[in-house]
Amino acid sequence: MVKRVELVFEGANYMRQRLVLSMLSGKSIRIEKIRYRDADPGVQDFEASFLRLLDKLSNGTAIEINESGTVLTFTPGAITGGDIEHDCNVARSIGYYLEPIVPILVFAKKFTSLTLRGVTNNEEDPSVDLLRTVTLQTLKDWGIDEAITFKIVRRGAPPLGGGEVSVVIPNIRELKPIRRLDEGKIKKVRGIAYATRVSPHTGNRMVDGARGVINPYLPDVYIYTDHYRGADSGKSPGYSISLVAESTTGALYGVEVCGNSKTVPEKIGEMAAEHLLQEIARGGVYDTQNQAMAVILMAMSTADVSKIVLGPLSPYW
Amino acid sequence: AVRNFQLGRTTRLMDLVYGTDATASKSKKGRTRTATGKKSLFDDEDEDEDEDFDEPTGSSDDDNDDDLFFKVQHGVSESGINDMDTSKFSYESTVRELVDAAEDSYEDFMEKLKNRFVTGTWEEDEDAAALLGNNRA
Numbered sequence: 001m002v003k004r005v006e007l008v009f010e011g012a013n014y015m016r017q018r019l020v021l022s023m024l025s026g027k028s029i030r031i032e033k034i035r036y037r038d039a040d041p042g043v044q045d046f047e048a049s050f051l052r053l054l055d056k057l058s059n060g061t062a063i064e065i066n067e068s069g070t071v072l073t074f075t076p077g078a079i080t081g082g083d084i085e086h087d088c089n090v091a092r093s094i095g096y097y098l099e100p101i102v103p104i105l106v107f108a109k110k111f112t113s114l115t116l117r118g119v120t121n122n123e124e125d126p127s128v129d130l131l132r133t134v135t136l137q138t139l140k141d142w143g144i145d146e147a148i149t150f151k152i153v154r155r156g157a158p159p160l161g162g163g164e165v166s167v168v169i170p171n172i173r174e175l176k177p178i179r180r181l182d183e184g185k186i187k188k189v190r191g192i193a194y195a196t197r198v199s200p201h202t203g204n205r206m207v208d209g210a211r212g213v214i215n216p217y218l219p220d221v222y223i224y225t226d227h228y229r230g231a232d233s234g235k236s237p238g239y240s241i242s243l244v245a246e247s248t249t250g251a252l253y254g255v256e257v258c259g260n261s262k263t264v265p266e267k268i269g270e271m272a273a274e275h276l277l278q279e280i281a282r283g284g285v286y287d288t289q290n291q292a293m294a295v296i297l298m299a300m301s302t303a304d305v306s307k308i309v310l311g312p313l314s315p316y317w
Numbered sequence: 318a319v320r321n322f323q324l325g326r327t328t329r330l331m332d333l334v335y336g337t338d339a340t341a342s343k344s345k346k347g348r349t350r351t352a353t354g355k356k357s358l359f360d361d362e363d364e365d366e367d368e369d370f371d372e373p374t375g376s377s378d379d380d381n382d383d384d385l386f387f388k389v390q391h392g393v394s395e396s397g398i399n400d401m402d403t404s405k406f407s408y409e410s411t412v413r414e415l416v417d418a419a420e421d422s423y424e425d426f427m428e429k430l431k432n433r434f435v436t437g438t439w440e441e442d443e444d445a446a447a448l449l450g451n452n453r454a
Binding site: 042043045048049051052055063065069089185186187217218247248277278280281283 | 330331333334335426429430432433434435
């Protein structure tokens with residue numbers, strides 16, 4: 001029997017990243033004192049759903065949670081991939097589940113076809129639009145450019161969700177090292193304003209707000225409106241706008257702002273444009289959302305040294 | 318190692334992790350199916366009680382393949398990973414210093430922004446500047 005060494009962590013912060021790095025490195029981890037002082041202590045339901053997804057992606061993974069839920073022991077198995085369906089907990093969006101597992105899927109044993117159901121856009125997690133337009137595009141830098149597909153089958157706004165996305169990510173044996181030191185200058189901005197179960201004009205109002213801020217700086221701005229109705233519109237009303245700026249060297253900066261009952265759509269568009277300008281000013285070849293993934297992929301690439309330029313480091317949770 | 322998933326919150330959490338019937342389908346020997354990994358989780362057959370829990374359970378057909386894959390995937394042998402020195406983890410303190418660095422002033426921010434667009438001319442837009450200023454105040 002091989003004696004396993006456990007890395008021991010405390011607290012619920014960085015839980016997804018710790019679990020993902022555990023799978024990539026093959027090391028067991030033990031996380032203690034998970035929200036042990038909270039009124040609702042221990043592992044939350046959405047985190048248990050993420051653990052279940054990791055279990056589906058692998059073979060031989062062992063997960064233990066103690067009686068109070070405050071101690072989690074995770075022993076990773078082999079990453080298998082394959083055809084997987086998962087119902088995500090609606091407390092967090094699909095981006096919460098998909099964003100951290102992208103580096104895992106790259107090293108899976110099989111080609112992975114993933115169907116995730118739940119909330120597609122919310123205020124705290126990366127939206128499916130940004131995953132499609134920014135996160136998965138950055139994989140091409142590491143030589144993963146074949147057959148990545150991402151389809152938003154249905155939108156699902158919180159609180160009930162009802163959305164569905166289908167994503168195919170190929171597996172490769174090794175990542176090539178990268179060298180991206182020139183962030184370039186912003187040449188165009190693209191965006192998607194979506195609305196479900198609200199007035200079709202909502203999307204246009206968000207676009208007006210965003211263009212009012214960005215157009216003085218850049219003429220090449222196209223923001224598409226996407227209105228869902230009927231079976232494709234999920235279970236709850238909602239709207240959001242996501243913007244992506246592309247530089248002359250291919251750097252992508254993405255932001256998204258979701259609508260809420262307290263803010264008019266024009267203001268939502270303005271806020272998204274302001275956030276995009278802040279992302280652009282921060283610089284780097286990867287935006288704040290994708291810094292962590294870029295660093296992980298650099299660490300997992302072959303022995304040659306990779307070099308990238310990042311803006312100010314952003315907190316990850 | 319004794320695994321007890323039978324009480325309260327843990328039962329519910331493990332149901333979420335391993336499916337709604339994971340804790341309900343204990344073997345005759347009183348152990349939940351979760352104890353021996355995925356293969357035993359979703360099969361109805363009872364597992365050998367003396368099975369090594371600490372080893373990831375692969376299918377019998379491709380055990381050797383799994384070992385080879387592990388080496389290819391992780392670049393080192395499994396025993397090599399277990400020998401790693403993990404006592405020097407200072408990740409959080411190092412990164413926190415960088416994350417908590419002071420933000421730029423509004424003037425510095427606007428100067429950076431001006432240099433990031435391909436357009437050769439820059440026209441001051443008071444409304445946009447005001448919006449950015451309010452947002453960063």
